Amino acid sequence: MTRSKGPYLQPLRREDCPALEPTWAALEEFLGFVPNAELIMARMPRSTAILVDAVRIFFSTASLPTELLSLVGMLSSSTAGCDYCASHNLSKAYDDGDSMQKMAVVWEFETHPLFSDAERAALAFTVKASSSPNAVTKADVDLLLTHYTETEVTEITAVVSMFGIFNRFNDSVAVTLESTPLTLAKKYLDSDRWQVGVHAK
Amino acid sequence: MRNDDGPYLAPLRREEVPQLEPLFEMCMELLGFVANDLLTIARKPEFAQKILEFTMTVMDESTLPDDLINLINLLASATAGCRYCTGHTANRAGEFGMDAAKVAAIWEFESSPLYSERERAALMFTLKASQTPSGLDKPDFEAASKHFSDTEIVEMLMIICQMGFWNRWNDSLATTLEPTPLAFSKATLPGTRWQAGKHDSM
Numbered sequence: 001m002t003r004s005k006g007p008y009l010q011p012l013r014r015e016d017c018p019a020l021e022p023t024w025a026a027l028e029e030f031l032g033f034v035p036n037a038e039l040i041m042a043r044m045p046r047s048t049a050i051l052v053d054a055v056r057i058f059f060s061t062a063s064l065p066t067e068l069l070s071l072v073g074m075l076s077s078s079t080a081g082c083d084y085c086a087s088h089n090l091s092k093a094y095d096d097g098d099s100m101q102k103m104a105v106v107w108e109f110e111t112h113p114l115f116s117d118a119e120r121a122a123l124a125f126t127v128k129a130s131s132s133p134n135a136v137t138k139a140d141v142d143l144l145l146t147h148y149t150e151t152e153v154t155e156i157t158a159v160v161s162m163f164g165i166f167n168r169f170n171d172s173v174a175v176t177l178e179s180t181p182l183t184l185a186k187k188y189l190d191s192d193r194w195q196v197g198v199h200a201k
Numbered sequence: 202m203r204n205d206d207g208p209y210l211a212p213l214r215r216e217e218v219p220q221l222e223p224l225f226e227m228c229m230e231l232l233g234f235v236a237n238d239l240l241t242i243a244r245k246p247e248f249a250q251k252i253l254e255f256t257m258t259v260m261d262e263s264t265l266p267d268d269l270i271n272l273i274n275l276l277a278s279a280t281a282g283c284r285y286c287t288g289h290t291a292n293r294a295g296e297f298g299m300d301a302a303k304v305a306a307i308w309e310f311e312s313s314p315l316y317s318e319r320e321r322a323a324l325m326f327t328l329k330a331s332q333t334p335s336g337l338d339k340p341d342f343e344a345a346s347k348h349f350s351d352t353e354i355v356e357m358l359m360i361i362c363q364m365g366f367w368n369r370w371n372d373s374l375a376t377t378l379e380p381t382p383l384a385f386s387k388a389t390l391p392g393t394r395w396q397a398g399k400h401d402s403m
Contacts, residue, residue: 157369
């Protein structure tokens with residue numbers, strides 16, 4: 001069954017929510033644009049501001065490389081079926097100067113030579129942790145702990161969990177994808193793996 | 202002990218993260234105990250603080266009735282299959298004074314006489330939004346609009362989405378249920394629908 005093109009709720013205009021101006025500025029700095037997702041959420045201004053702040057604090061205190069965090073975020077989103085969020089991770093990786101080639105083959109993490117054993121463990125955990133029902137076993141976390149500290153495992157799980165917020169929101173509302181991540185996803189991602197779908201303009 | 206028993210990542214002890222003491226105090230006041238998920242995510246203290254603040258702000262900013270908020274959290278967790286969160290949110294609904302029979306009938310919200318039409322509309326929306334991938338389509342938003350304003354629909358979604366954080370967190374790490382929600386859920390929820398499983402402390 002094909003879903004209708006979104007968005008199922010309209011974004012507010014930025015100028016309609018002046019109280020959120022610091023949040024919009026933070027998003028522009030973080031992503032280079034104000035996402036339609038937050039402009040829809042803006043009907044709850046306090047919650048929107050704190051969510052953006054939580055994401056910003058997560059990335060500013062993370063000890064793992066941005067590349068791994070974006071790989072985890074993209075694969076988590078793709079596994080959950082949110083291609084809007086998947087392309088946002090691609091866009092962030094691009095801004096961070098991380099390898100687009102590696103992002104483009106994240107689905108082949110088990111066999112592709114670009115990935116280390118540690119990255120493979122993190123990405124296998126990501127797929128299982130983003131599946132519903134959850135498929136993580138104790139053995140998966142034990143394996144992670146052979147490659148990462150407990151704090152790093154917390155970071156990996158936190159990224160997967162943060163996209164538990166965004167995947168539900170953006171997939172449920174079929175938020176329209178902005179031009180920057182759209183252009184990057186079309187350029188770098190295989191159409192068998194990524195489609196704009198309900199997020200098309 | 203089965204080999205899938207949790208937790209897969211141990212909670213810290215409260216005294217190991219003194220900088221989060223205000224957060225733990227707040228959790229004590231809210232739940233009567235310091236939740237194990239909070240003690241686990243405490244390895245990233247600044248983030249732990251913010252993400253819990255986000256959860257609490259969503260509940261606080263929402264204009265929906267407390268009972269409905271609790272039901273949405275409960276069904277979102279049950280749909281995603283996180284039995285830790287299901288246990289927690291069931292317990293919370295009970296603490297707000299919801300009748301145990303209504304909590305236990307959450308899986309039958311469509312047909313149970315304990316649920317109003319408005320609650321049914323919110324819960325059908327919740328059920329679809331909590332599926333992976335999302336089961337919502339344009340007609341579902343139109344159906345929800347008969348009962349809820351756009352702002353209220355965003356509130357429902359944000360409640361469901363904040364739960365999405367904890368559903369993934371607790372199901373991935375098999376967080377151990379604390380005695381209070383464990384006892385409540387064992388006594389209240391139908392065993393055919395809910396088992397503590399890997400979240401049991403036994």
